[in-house]
Amino acid sequence: MTNFEDVWNLVDDKAPHYAELSDYVWDVPETNYEEHLSSAAHAGRLKAEGFAVTRGVTGIPTAVMGEAGEGGPVIAILGEFDALPGLSQVAGLTEPRPVVEGGNGHGCGHNLLGAGSMLAAAAVKDYLAANDLQGRIRYYGCPAEEGGSSKGFMVRAGVFDDVDIAISWHPAAFVGVNNPISLACNELNFHFTGRASHAASSPHLGRSALDAVELMNVGVNYLREHMPSTARIHYAITDTGGHAPNVVQAKATVRYLVRARTLPELLELVSRVKDVAAGAALMTGTSVHSEVLSGDANLIGNTPLEALMHGLIQRLGLPLFNDTDRATAAKFQNTFSPADIAASFSRFGLPIRSGVSLCDVIFPPGSGDGTIVGSTDVGTVSWVVPTVQMRGATYAIGTPGHSWQLVAQGKLPAAHKGMIHAGKVMASTVIELFLKPELIAEAKADHALRLEGSPFINPIPDDVQPALPKAG
Numbered sequence: 097m098t099n100f101e102d103v104w105n106l107v108d109d110k111a112p113h114y115a116e117l118s119d120y121v122w123d124v125p126e127t128n129y130e131e132h133l134s135s136a137a138h139a140g141r142l143k144a145e146g147f148a149v150t151r152g153v154t155g156i157p158t159a160v161m162g163e164a165g166e167g168g169p170v171i172a173i174l175g176e177f178d179a180l181p182g183l184s185q186v187a188g189l190t191e192p193r194p195v196v197e198g199g200n201g202h203g204c205g206h207n208l209l210g211a212g213s214m215l216a217a218a219a220v221k222d223y224l225a226a227n228d229l230q231g232r233i234r235y236y237g238c239p240a241e242e243g244g245s246s247k248g249f250m251v252r253a254g255v256f257d258d259v260d261i262a263i264s265w266h267p268a269a270f271v272g273v274n275n276p277i278s279l280a281c282n283e284l285n286f287h288f289t290g291r292a293s294h295a296a297s298s299p300h301l302g303r304s305a306l307d308a309v310e311l312m313n314v315g316v317n318y319l320r321e322h323m324p325s326t327a328r329i330h331y332a333i334t335d336t337g338g339h340a341p342n343v344v345q346a347k348a349t350v351r352y353l354v355r356a357r358t359l360p361e362l363l364e365l366v367s368r369v370k371d372v373a374a375g376a377a378l379m380t381g382t383s384v385h386s387e388v389l390s391g392d393a394n395l396i397g398n399t400p401l402e403a404l405m406h407g408l409i410q411r412l413g414l415p416l417f418n419d420t421d422r423a424t425a426a427k428f429q430n431t432f433s434p435a436d437i438a439a440s441f442s443r444f445g446l447p448i449r450s451g452v453s454l455c456d457v458i459f460p461p462g463s464g465d466g467t468i469v470g471s472t473d474v475g476t477v478s479w480v481v482p483t484v485q486m487r488g489a490t491y492a493i494g495t496p497g498h499s500w501q502l503v504a505q506g507k508l509p510a511a512h513k514g515m516i517h518a519g520k521v522m523a524s525t526v527i528e529l530f531l532k533p534e535l536i537a538e539a540k541a542d543h544a545l546r547l548e549g550s551p552f553i554n555p556i557p558d559d560v561q562p563a564l565p566k567a568g
Contacts, residue, residue: 098524098527100408100411100520100524100527102226103219103220103223103524103527104412104523104524106218106219106523107215107219107516107519107520108516110219111215111519113141114211114212114214114215114218114515115211115512115515115516117137117141118210118211118511118515119207119507121134121137121206121211122507125184125199125200125201125202126177126200127180127181127240128239128240128242128244128563129157129158129240129244129246129563129564129565130158130565131158131177131178131179131239131240132158134158134177134178134207134210135151135177135237138160138175138177138210138214138237139237145164145221146164146221147163147164147217147218147221147235148163148164149161149162150163153236153250154255155253156246156249156562156564158240159236159238159239159250160236161235161255162217162235163233163234163235164225164232165221165224165231165233166230166232167230167232168229168232169232169260169261169529169536170231170232170234170258170259170260171231171232171233171234171262171263171526171530172235172256172259172261172262172263173213173214173217173220173233173262173264173522173526174236174238174247174474174477175209175210175212175213175214175235175236175264176209176237176238176239176241177207177210177239178206178239178240178244179200179202179204179206179207179242180201180202180203180204182198182200182201183201183202183498183499183503184196184197184198184199184200184201185201185503185504187504187507188504188508189504190427190428190431191431202506203499203502204241204267204497204502205267205490205502205511206242207506208511208512208515209265209267211515212265212515212518212519212522213264213265213522214237215515215519215523216518216519216520216522216523217234217523218235219519219523220233220523221233223523223527224530229531230530233526236250238250240562241472243283245283245391245392245556246473247477248390248391248473248555248556249556249561249562251479251480251554252554252558256480256481257480260481260540261401261482261483261536261539262477262481262482263401263483263525264474264483264485265485265486265488265522266487266488267487267490267491268487268488268491269440269455269489269492269493270444270446270457270459270487270493271409271458271459271486271488271489272406272409272444272459272460272461272463272487273402273405273406273409273484273485273487274484274485274487275461275462276395276396276397276398276402276485277357277394277395277469278392278394278395278470278471278472278475279326279327279328279357279362279392279394279469279470280355280356280358280359280362280391280392280475280555281355281362281391281471281555282353282354282366282388282391282555283351283352283353283354283388283389283390284351284354284366284369284386284388284389285350285387285389286312286349286351286373286386287348287385287386287387288309288312288347288348288349288377288380289305289346289347289383289384290302290303290304290308290344290345290382290383291303291344291346292343292345292346293343294342294343295342296342299344302344303344303346303380303381303382304345304348304380304382305337305345305346305380305382306348307382308348308376308377308380308382308384309336309376311379311380312372312375312376313331313350315375315376316331316352316369316372319368319369323365324361326356327355327356327357327361328353328355329352329353329354329365329369330352330353331350331351331353332350332351333348333349333350333351334349334350334351335347335349351389354366355471356394358394359550359552359553359555362394363555370386373386387560388555388556388560389560389563390556390563391476391555391556392471392472392475392476392555393475393476393478393479394475395472395475395483396475396479396483396546396547397478397546398483398484398539398542398546399542400539400542401482401483401484401525401535401539401542403461404528404529404535405484405486405521405525408521408524408525409521412521412524414455414457415510415514415517416513417489417510421508421509421510423453424508424510425453425492425510426453428491428495428501429453429493429494431501432492432495432496436494436495436496437493437494439494440494442464443464444463444464444487445464446459446463453493454510455514476554476555479547482536482540482543484525486518488514488515488518488521489510489517490515491510491511491514
């Protein structure tokens with residue numbers, strides 16, 4: 097049996113640098129493809145650790161990669177560092193109070209995600225060197241997970257083609273191996289073009305693009321009854337065509353996020369949504385064109401990797417939260433509804449218990465009913481590389497995702513402890529794979545079997561480019 101104490105000690109020794117990195121990224125929350133400060137901080141930390149650093153991976157300015165080691169298999173650890181808009185919040189405060197009104201905030205814990213993943217990679221790097229082991233460890237700093245799908249663009253560019261295994265994690269309320277269920281998705285704009293006219297004196301000469309948007313939304317809402325129950329469709333009107341009610345709006349845009357359990361279901365549902373848009377244009381005498389902005393494939397599981405990671409979590413045990421951590425988490429729980437707390441337990445297939453504020457149990461593999469799921473661009477990676485993820489306990493049980501409460505907990509000692517715990521699990525998973533290459537072979541065989549008869553189709557079309565911010 098492998099002794100992991102050395103690599104876990106390496107994680108502990110390096111942890112203060114990565115708590116500092118996580119807190120810095122929390123302090124400078126940046127959204128899709130604008131994570132210049134966060135990316136630079138990750139690149140700087142990689143350089144300090146002695147990694148060979150590549151910035152601007154695949155032409156994405158904020159994508160960064162670090163590699164160390166020689167020969168042997170290539171194992172990637174995936175990190176993220178993007179924030180969410182409109183979630184600015186004072187750290188540690190149990191009431192909503194933005195740092196900057198309308199500003200960004202780390203409402204999904206990606207400040208911890210990226211730092212924890214790099215922490216694991218750095219510990220592995222030093223372990224390989226100290227033990228003269230063959231193998232290459234890579235850290236991928238991936239921007240724009242929240243709607244930008246950078247990993248999908250990176251997959252399309254081939255940056256994972258020589259990777260043998262990919263590993264990641266995500267902050268959560270409980271600890272365990274992630275149930276590999278997510279929704280494939282596409283985000284699209286539908287641009288309607290009509291004809292402007294005076295809404296009172298010559299309305300018959302106008303063709304309203306805004307009417308077309310409204311009719312499309314009605315049509316899609318009727319479509320909901322006739323799509324798979326696991327599918328989801330969301331929309332936002334991003335351009336109403338103007339603010340003057342006495343003008344027939346000649347242009348209007350609605351943005352749709354279409355999600356489905358599998359790639360084939362997604363492609364079919366997107367086609368049906370496009371048909372509804374075409375019908376709305378026909379009814380209003382307007383024209384419509386759509387553009388795909390981003391897309392994620394659904395997650396593909398891997399039984400050997402999940403069994404390996406679960407065993408290592410059991411061996412390591414739970415994060416070492418103390419009474420102060422639990423008391424602080426309980427204060428945050430007072431801001432949640434009973435439904436929030438119940439959903440947190442149910443999501444991981446655990447019985448609902450009162451009086452428990454922080455994780456005190458490892459949830460079993462494959463737990464939960466798989467209905468409370470979102471989308472992630474890690475899914476696209478999992479189609480081309482055997483992939484495994486864990487959930488690390490970093491916040492109070494019941495914390496809603498993408499909430500001010502989650503932002504507020506992002507710099508607490510409990511968050512750092514959960515991040516370090518996840519770093520230890522990922523680092524030991526990588527080491528075990530390097531020491532036992534037969535496990536890599538088993539993971540690849542499982543991956544090939546799952547994809548048999550299901551060719552990969554990247555949900556991002558070849559002609560779509562990342563939605564990088566315009567210069568100036």
